[in-house]
Amino acid sequence: MRPWRATPPYTGRMFKPRRFQYCPTCGAPCEYRVPADDNRERATCTACGEIHYENPINVVGTLPIWNDQVLLCKRAIEPRYGLWTLPAGFLELGESAAEGAARETQEEAGAQIELQNLYTLLNVTTVGQVHLFYRARLLSTRFDPGPETLEARLFSEAEIPWDQLAFRTVRETLTRFFEDRHLNRPFALHSADIR
Numbered sequence: 001m002r003p004w005r006a007t008p009p010y011t012g013r014m015f016k017p018r019r020f021q022y023c024p025t026c027g028a029p030c031e032y033r034v035p036a037d038d039n040r041e042r043a044t045c046t047a048c049g050e051i052h053y054e055n056p057i058n059v060v061g062t063l064p065i066w067n068d069q070v071l072l073c074k075r076a077i078e079p080r081y082g083l084w085t086l087p088a089g090f091l092e093l094g095e096s097a098a099e100g101a102a103r104e105t106q107e108e109a110g111a112q113i114e115l116q117n118l119y120t121l122l123n124v125t126t127v128g129q130v131h132l133f134y135r136a137r138l139l140s141t142r143f144d145p146g147p148e149t150l151e152a153r154l155f156s157e158a159e160i161p162w163d164q165l166a167f168r169t170v171r172e173t174l175t176r177f178f179e180d181r182h183l184n185r186p187f188a189l190h191s192a193d194i195r
């Protein structure tokens, strides 16, 4: 599985991945130009003319909860090795966002969950990603972390390692959760732009 990329320190810059140097179809060089009837530059093959579109990627995950504690995973892979994250990863073709979130939770933490509502929708336009976190109810406190995780454990709010979180979207999701809980609010969807 591809590692979930960290947010690079771009500020105020448009994300221009320019991923295609060569045409995946025929192998000839691509160049970025604006196709007819389009309004932005696309990777266009200089030989076969095929246009290769690049669009944001979905990262899906869960906020697993056990009483007043949440489950975090310590990353065993780069980027952000050794930092703590909610279980999450890239959505795969053929699965729904909810299915992907449940799969990642199983793969990274080996946690048994009951998936609940979509809780945060976070646009990370600087890296061309949308992060979606579902709340999840843990059905047991036995975890079986996969190879991408050094350790999976529960944290109370006071124990959250705020300065050792791997991603800003994880921080945002945890912040909203504890805020909602303190204010006794229903855990409705939060949407935000992370810059």
Ligand SMILES: [Zn+2]
Pocket: 023, 024, 025, 026, 027, 028, 045, 046, 047, 048, 049, 050
């Ligand atoms: Zn080509």
